[in-house]
Amino acid sequence: MARKFGKSKKRVRAPKELTRKQRSRLEREERMEKFLIWGVVAVTVTVVGVLAYGFIIENVVKAREPVAVVDDAVITTEEFQARVRFTRMQMRNELNYLLLQQQSLDPTDAEAQYYLEYIQNNIRDLEGQLSAENAVTIGDQALEQLIQEELVRQEAERRGIVVTEEELQREIELYFGYDRDPSTPTPEPTAAPPLTSTSVLTPTPPAEPLPTPTQMTRQEFERRYTDFQDTLRSIGISEHLYRSWVEASLLIEKVREQMQTELPKTAEQVKLFYLMVDSEERANELVTRLDAGEDPQTLADELAEEEEITGYGTELSWFPKSVLESRFGAELAELAFSLEIGEHSQPVLSQDGTMYVIIKVLGREVRELDETVLEQMANEAFQEWLEVQQGIAVERRTYRDRIPTEP
Template identity: 30%
Template sequence: MSLVAYGFIQVRVVQPAQPVAIVGEDEILTSEFQGRVRLAQWNLTNQYTNVQQIMRILRDDPETLSIYQSQLTNIGQQLANPLFVGSSILDLLIDEQLIQQEAARRGMEVSEAEVDNFIEESLGFFGEQETATPAAAVDGTPSPTVTPYTRQLFENNLEAYLTNAGAFGVDEGTLRSEARARMFRELLRADFEDQVDGTQEQVWARHILVEEEQEAKDLLDRIRAGEEWGDLASEFSLDESNKEQGGDLGWFGRGRMVDAFEEAVFGAEIGEIVGPVETPFGWHLIDILGHEDRELDEASFRLAVSQALDEWIAGARETADVEILDYWVDRVPSPRIRSSG
């Protein structure tokens, strides 16, 4: 056998069947790992292109443009660092394996038909939709007819999607595997809902954010001297999202603010002004307006459930028998389409 033939067999036959990690008794194969890395790289490339297009539209708005430039730089750095993407995907695959093992213990299953339906809905197809006869306008002119999203149109879109994915080395099996993993995660997340308390300790606070500590101290002196908090927040706070509302942050629970801010507010009494408190954003004065256990709204409850699942995954990672093979770094594929600009 020639060296060329041997190398071909190694890369195309032997290596794909070798594991890059073993979770308990389950192997994460090189083929699955490489497919998911390519999928991540494809998604990043699409994001890069989309941000570039937005920046062309916003070229006359320097302030907003700088925000998107930061996003573009971040995406470009990820595309230029395959090992970073590979490491992130390997961690994700290990988490997914732990989730699927736990789902199996709980008797959860995902059928191929359910995966089909998930992919259809991901592409905006929710079954054949009947279209109503367009009503005539007052002047007798019929309103425009909406083109129905038929199964044939969906099949055409799916074929185009798979073709684009295939050009990047992502096959349908990888897309289905990723969809199945997302479905198992959602099933387990939903199962955690019964384990999460629907109430949560929350604080209602308002703040004034400034750049320098001394400025915060000076404002605190003015507040204690009787000046109105709302007036000072409107004039001096750097937080544009709420300065005109006196810096009102509303009610929030733990995990919503950066650590230093959270520690300060949850350790304070109602009516107390805390600060100056330093965070990565600057220096804060914080007025505690309320502190009580409150029922979570739907969004906060979903966040609490997701946090509970994340904590479970972190605990499972610590106790699980996970082996990562050193050669995984050699199995990371480089992006087939590199960013430009």
């Protein structure tokens, strides 16, 4: 009988049963593997937790911590740092502009030297101010600005002063150079200036017409404003925050204007002639000549021509006592209002102690205040109010360790 060829079936052996020692060892290895896995998971969770905690502390908790409190209003670290970055960005933009101006000038051109030195001095100043060593100065200024703005917001609310959305938008548009309602049409340029009686008629080639300046379009404004917002977002400043700063600047203007309306429109004022020299001997000589009846203007003209002595003289318009105090000091203001008309003073040291001052009273009367004097008085009243409020309503906290040094 023939043998059949084919694949033979392999015999499957039953798994060998582990010994008790082997089972014990396997169980230990499985437990160790589980411990290692859970250990890695625990370490990972701990590291992630620490990083998350640090992120929350730095970017949430610290960001909300106050750097100053104005009555009940809090100025947060986040807003303070944003304002510092915004200030630095503006200074950096100005620096870049000056650098471009410097590159456009020919350093070998003698006529450009004065302007070139002016630009280089400004570049050095800005580079110094933007250095890490001077970061505190920018931080101090930024905080004072935020405090002032918050004080004014609260005062404006008490006075019922508001800035409308329309006023805010118009201010931003004008800042970027867009005027939706120009008050006057753009003047047509002329190819040459009109002739005058002193003009010399000489043959000149025909001049090319100057290009007509065009008003910025709404589309161009929106493009620039969008680019500006992108820049602000890159340094962590929202549009809402930026607009709140612009609103605060308008409120400051409105509060100051209202304070000006509350000032008296008339006051006792003096008109003076003012002589100043850096030599006591020369000052005494001027007094002797005034005693002899010489005209103070004649003395002032002589001082203008002298090279050995630093001095000058001028007639001062009508000023009330408060304005004289702010400009020349309380002693000189008291003296001006104590002298009779036509009388002059003895030499008095200036506020900084470097010059000798002589005044002669040309007139004194109660009269209407000049508009520029009113504006100065309003600024002084605003500053005095601000100083009082800062003393009673402001609490400054720790902030100097949180001042950004970028951009």
